[in-house]
Amino acid sequence: MKLKKKELLLVGLTLFSMFFGAGNLIFPPFLGEQAGQASWLAALGFILSAVGLPILGVIAVAKSNGLTHLATRVHPRFASIFTLFIYLSIGPCLAIPRTASTSYEMTIVPFVGQYATSLLQLIYSLVFFSVALYLALNPEKLSDRLGKVLCPLLLSLIMIIFLGCFFIDNQGLGVPTGSYSEGQFVQGFLDGYQTMDTIAALNFGIIIALNIRSKGITDSKEVVISTMKAGFIAGICLASVYIILIIIGSLSGSVNGYHMNGAQTLMAFVQYLFKDMGMVILGAIFFIACLNTCIGLICCCSEYFHELMPKISYRKWAFIFALVSMLISNIGLDMILKISVPILNLLYPLAIILIVLAFIDPWIHHYQYMYPITVSLTGLGSFLELLPIIGFDFSFLHKIPLFDYSLGWLLFSVIGILIGLLFRKRV
Structure with a gap:
């Protein structure tokens, strides 16, 4: 028995939704703005590392029957420690709290300005994680919820901004500047490398496999093949959206000048195109992207820790991670970032070499x-x-x-x- 084409497409879109968070929204437009006339060269490097490596990671884990099995080829003790650090880093210690804090900055702060308070952020994070927890309680249904609803909505909103590119007075792309003034391909590769999606890829495979099995696929070999196909679909979606965002960034630089980061680039562009309505569209894009990633990460971490400590149910783990992440996003994210980012930089090369060795x-x-x-x-x-x-x-x-x-x-x-x-x- 094989997945139907429609089912496979939904699973692929689900994987794309899990990958595509706030960082994926911010890096490409900043690349386009800074690289200017050399955007195409920088884009090649970016897509190689931000799309190629994560999709290879999904396939490598699928072929190796899970991250733990792959890491055990090094040593069982290494597998335990490495896997634990991976899940904690992309889970409650960094990535999950960051989805709430980033979406709050892009969804609420632009509209309330000086009235943004810690109490308002607490209320927002409570609502955000309540929604994420509710959707994460049934991980086998993610392809129906993310693939059918949230992902198409996200892509539609991004396309609205992209279509606006055809209605601006393009004054030509600027010369490469900043870190993209030279070595654009290498710099693009490094910026894609910094999205950290390759680490997430090592964990998302387990949830994708769950969704495939929920469609009635029981043969392990077919689950692996379907996971690989879903990875290719997600890769095509990621590359397409990245190209769109890079074009937006390069055009934004020609009409709005240069900015400090990709969030500012997007904000300036949507305001130029759609005035105040542009901020509503951009806020919705960030909210959906961050929510999708948050749901996927809660699912992955809960599945792993339930396997590690089966006496605690998956649902209890999901609640624990949602609660801890909500608290960290409000009271301790800066300190967690200082601790977790160096750990991620240490883990990332190990993740890449494991993927290479698996292939x-x-x-x-x-x-x-x-x-x-x-x-x-x-x-x-x-x-x-x-x-x-x-x-x-x-x-x-x-x-x-x-x-x-x-x-x-x-x-x-x-x-x-x-x-x-x-x-x-x-x-």
Whole structure:
């Protein structure tokens, strides 16, 4: 039995909705504004890392029967610690609280201005997480709720802004500026890398598999194949929307000048096109995008911790994560960001190399130490990348190839693979 085309499309749209949050809205228009005439080159780099890596992550986890199984190839203890940190980082310790605080800044603050108070934010977060919790209580129904309703609504609102591009007086794209003044492809790749969707991809597979099984698909091989197909659909949607947002950003730069971030770029553009109504449209876009991501993350974290501690039900975990995230979004997000962002920067290269190893596994599984050696050296490389962030900046670090681009860990990964090839299993 296979998924019908309509069902597969809904599952793909659900995966897209889970990926597409506030960060995905902000980075592309800022890229377009800053890159100007070189937007197409920057867009290639951005799509490679912001679309290619996450979709490969979904496929890698599907092929490996889950993140825990994939990470166990390194070591069972590594799998436990790595997976735990992944879920906490993209869950209640960073990503989930950020969905509420970001949507509040874009949905409520522009309309209330100086009347924005901590009490108002508390009320907003209570409503936001109540809605997210209600929709997350039945994770197998996400394809009906996100895929059928929220995702089409989100895409429709984005298209309204995009269609407005055809009614502006385009004065030509500006010259690349800021971080995009040179090396546009590399900078685009790095900005896509910073969306952190590759880490989320390692977790979303479990929820997508649940939705596929809820359609009556019981064969494990068919679940994997359907997950991979859904990943490609989500990738096409992500790439298409990113291109639209990059075009919006590049045109905004030509009529509104330059801004400090992508949120300001979008705000200036919609106000230029639609006046006050533009802020209503943009607020709705941010609310839906953040809500979709919040729902997906609550589902993933609750499923994982329910498997870890089955005595606590999935629904209780969902309630716990919604409550904790609501509190953090109001009282401690800044401190959590200071702690969690360095941890994410440490975990991200490990996630990427695990995905790479999963794809080349048919050719390397005969080498018994390939996974532990490569992941260990990658971890060393990402730790060295972390040192300047936490205040230990040594001159020798900058001599590592690509270190100044936050990609110095790549050399360590390559060395790890080469050393791993020296240890073939005895037959």
